[in-house]
Amino acid sequence: MAEQFYTVASDSETTGDDKAQQSFPDVAIGIDIGTSRCSVAIWNGHQVELLKNTRSQKGMRSYVMFKDDTLSAGVTGGATKEHAHEERDILSGSAIFNMKRLIGRMDTDEVVQASKTLPFLVQTLGIGVRPFIAALVNNMWRSTTPEEVLAIFLLELKALVEMHLKHPVRNAVLTIPVAFSRFQQTRIERACAMAGLHVLRLMPEPTAVALLYAQQQQQLMQDNMGSGIEKIALIFNIGAGYCDVAVSATAGGVSQIRALAGSSQWVYCGWLLRMRFTNWPPRKALRSMQTWVMA
Numbered sequence: 318m319a320e321q322f323y324t325v326a327s328d329s330e331t332t333g334d335d336k337a338q339q340s341f342p343d344v345a346i347g348i349d350i351g352t353s354r355c356s357v358a359i360w361n362g363h364q365v366e367l368l369k370n371t372r373s374q375k376g377m378r379s380y381v382m383f384k385d386d387t388l389s390a391g392v393t394g395g396a397t398k399e400h401a402h403e404e405r406d407i408l409s410g411s412a413i414f415n416m417k418r419l420i421g422r423m424d425t426d427e428v429v430q431a432s433k434t435l436p437f438l439v440q441t442l443g444i445g446v447r448p449f450i451a452a453l454v455n456n457m458w459r460s461t462t463p464e465e466v467l468a469i470f471l472l473e474l475k476a477l478v479e480m481h482l483k484h485p486v487r488n489a490v491l492t493i494p495v496a497f498s499r500f501q502q503t504r505i506e507r508a509c510a511m512a513g514l515h516v517l518r519l520m521p522e523p524t525a526v527a528l529l530y531a532q533q534q535q536q537l538m539q540d541n542m543g544s545g546i547e548k549i550a551l552i553f554n555i556g557a558g559y560c561d562v563a564v565s566a567t568a569g570g571v572s573q574i575r576a577l578a579g580s581s582q583w584v585y586c587g588w589l590l591r592m593r594f595t596n597w598p599p600r601k602a603l604r605s606m607q608t609w610v611m612a
Contacts, residue, residue, distance in 0.1 A: 421501030495579025523563035531572030
C-alpha cells in the first residue's frame, strides 16, 4: 500500500473569512473522538452506520506515527502490521497519542504533568503556556502540537469516509466530553479546520448516547402501539480519560436531556473505573449492567 501524504492547513492559512466564503455539501459525518480509540459514522438512509477501516475495525486506534519523514494514523497505519509490531512502534516514542487529553491544556495542568511519563516527549515550563510535544524521528525530536496530531488523524478519517461514499465530505458533528472548556472546544474546531472539516456541532458525549437510547425507546413504543409513560434514564459515558453522566427523560416519542455533568479531575478516571468494574462485581453481572449504563 502506497504511503499517504498529508497537507494540513496551518492556523494562518485557515481564517474565519475563508470559512464564510466556503460552501459545504449537505452530507455530514459523525466522529467520536476517543482518548484511546475513535470511530466515524454516516447516515445510510435508515440508520446510523459505523464505518470500518482496512482491518475491519469500527474502533480505530487514536494515534499518529511520525516515522522516516512519513505520517500514518491509527485509522489505516496498522493495516499491514502485526499487532505486536504496532504496539512496539507506538511505544517507541515515534507515535503521538492522548491528543484528546492534551489539547487545549496548559503546562500547569495536572493532566499534562502526568503525561510526562508517556513514550513521546512532553516538556513543561510550569508558567501557564502550551506544553512542548515532540515525536522521536530518526533519533531526533520532531515538534508538533495536539491540534496538528488531531488534524492528521481527522484527515485519515475523512479519507476513509470519502472512499466509502465516493464523494467529498466537509461537514462533521463531533462528540466531546462535558468537561471540555470553551478554549478546548475552539482547539478541536481549529484541528477540524486544519483537516478541511466544517464543524456543525460539538455534542456532549452522554447526549449522543442519550439520543441513541431515545431512538431505541421510540422504536419500542412503535412496536408496542405507543405509550405515554415517561421513562427516566441515567446514562454513564466512561472513557479512558473522562467520565460523563446524563439524565434523560423520554415520553410520547419526545426525549429531553434533564441534566449533564462530567469531570476530568482524575488523571485516569475512566481507566480506573473500568478496572474497578472489571474486578467487582463479577464479569457476568458487569456485562448485563453495561447494556444500559455504560457507553
